[in-house]
Amino acid sequence: MKPIPYGRQSISEEDINTVIEVLKSDFLTQGPKIGAFEEEFAKYVGCKYAVAVANGTAALHLSALALGVNKDSRIITTPITFAASANCIRYCGGKVDFVDIDPVTGLLDMDRVRNLLEKSPLGTYQGIIPVDFAGFPLNLEVLRSLADEYGLWIIEDACHAPGGHFVDSRGVQQFCGNGNYADLAIFSFHPVKHIACGEGGMITTNSKELYEKLRILRTHGITKDANLMNENHGGWYYEMVDLGFNYRLTDIQAALGMSQLGRAVESVEKRTKIAEIYDKAFHGNEEIRILNPMAGRSQWSYQYGHAYHLYVILSNRRKELYDYLKKNNIHAQIHYIPLHLQPYYQQFGWSKGDFPMAESYYNECLSLPIFPSLDENEQQYIIENVLRFSENID
Numbered sequence: 001m002k003p004i005p006y007g008r009q010s011i012s013e014e015d016i017n018t019v020i021e022v023l024k025s026d027f028l029t030q031g032p033k034i035g036a037f038e039e040e041f042a043k044y045v046g047c048k049y050a051v052a053v054a055n056g057t058a059a060l061h062l063s064a065l066a067l068g069v070n071k072d073s074r075i076i077t078t079p080i081t082f083a084a085s086a087n088c089i090r091y092c093g094g095k096v097d098f099v100d101i102d103p104v105t106g107l108l109d110m111d112r113v114r115n116l117l118e119k120s121p122l123g124t125y126q127g128i129i130p131v132d133f134a135g136f137p138l139n140l141e142v143l144r145s146l147a148d149e150y151g152l153w154i155i156e157d158a159c160h161a162p163g164g165h166f167v168d169s170r171g172v173q174q175f176c177g178n179g180n181y182a183d184l185a186i187f188s189f190h191p192v193k194h195i196a197c198g199e200g201g202m203i204t205t206n207s208k209e210l211y212e213k214l215r216i217l218r219t220h221g222i223t224k225d226a227n228l229m230n231e232n233h234g235g236w237y238y239e240m241v242d243l244g245f246n247y248r249l250t251d252i253q254a255a256l257g258m259s260q261l262g263r264a265v266e267s268v269e270k271r272t273k274i275a276e277i278y279d280k281a282f283h284g285n286e287e288i289r290i291l292n293p294m295a296g297r298s299q300w301s302y303q304y305g306h307a308y309h310l311y312v313i314l315s316n317r318r319k320e321l322y323d324y325l326k327k328n329n330i331h332a333q334i335h336y337i338p339l340h341l342q343p344y345y346q347q348f349g350w351s352k353g354d355f356p357m358a359e360s361y362y363n364e365c366l367s368l369p370i371f372p373s374l375d376e377n378e379q380q381y382i383i384e385n386v387l388r389f390s391e392n393i394d
């Protein structure tokens, strides 16, 4: 068996041809593909506005800036996420406060968030960055009402979850990043994510004000909009009204993203099928537990649409399992090493023992390969190896 990675992009002939077309056109960057991709993506997640940026990390950074994060800000996030979810606060000089996870879902534990807010003086926290970890959507309706009580904004880190949804209390499907509950949501188009641009990111929102701010911040804080400028000297004239960055996406990347977006629904379906086969294979196994909150719970299947970026299993012989799979050419991955234990974050006073749920999750978690082009033979090979390992308890 040739090496199987935990995640992999799928590139079609059509993807390739779309990119070639851009290379032959007049615009490599800031051409017509950016706006078209933004419009299509907004439609896909069901929000009003979308801003394409250079990558998911840039999306987080600009979101934090647009919401006014500065050195006096304190923001809540989860320790089980990619570093960028917290780093964006540090880029703006703010303080990151982690809250432990719910071991059933792997997501930020909203009861613990409530406890923290209740025992802190009102106004201590300005915002919260939940993550739809592994592609399982956080119930943002619940988080929104909590956030409103304490005056917090929400940035939904939906990098794992384009196409995921939860059903709100009125029975309405709420797609990740649709802007109905979060102020801003962000996505990544790194090749291991659902939609690949090489590098790329998107910010989605229903707020026109934030949308306009983000568009200016994406390109140096420069505008040519007559309504926003103090003067106008002629056709060449622009004003730099804020301190922004060059966080633009190229037309080459946008064209690839748009072509990929055309298969996004089908890709989530393929991921779901793969997950269901894993669920069945590991159901009831004493050694291998499944993190998937959907597995075997029919009420969850009604309430949630999992986007299956990751398929996580838990084992108390995780390191041996990781090594065993690797020896057999299966490149599983660990998501994630708890952020509060990274040396950079430990310097702010976090240490081992602070978040027992996140830490015990980390000791046991392993992400099995899941991506649309994973074929049946490969998946059977993975399952056989995991089961062979699990039966071999000496």
Ligand SMILES: *Cc1c(COP(=O)(O)O)cnc(C)c1O
Pocket: 055, 056, 057, 058, 081, 082, 084, 085, 131, 157, 159, 160, 187, 188, 189, 190, 199, 200, 201
């Ligand atoms: C991938 C990812 C990011 C960062 O996206 P990049 O495009 O790699 O910068 C942020 N948050 C989460 C949860 C991610 O998985």
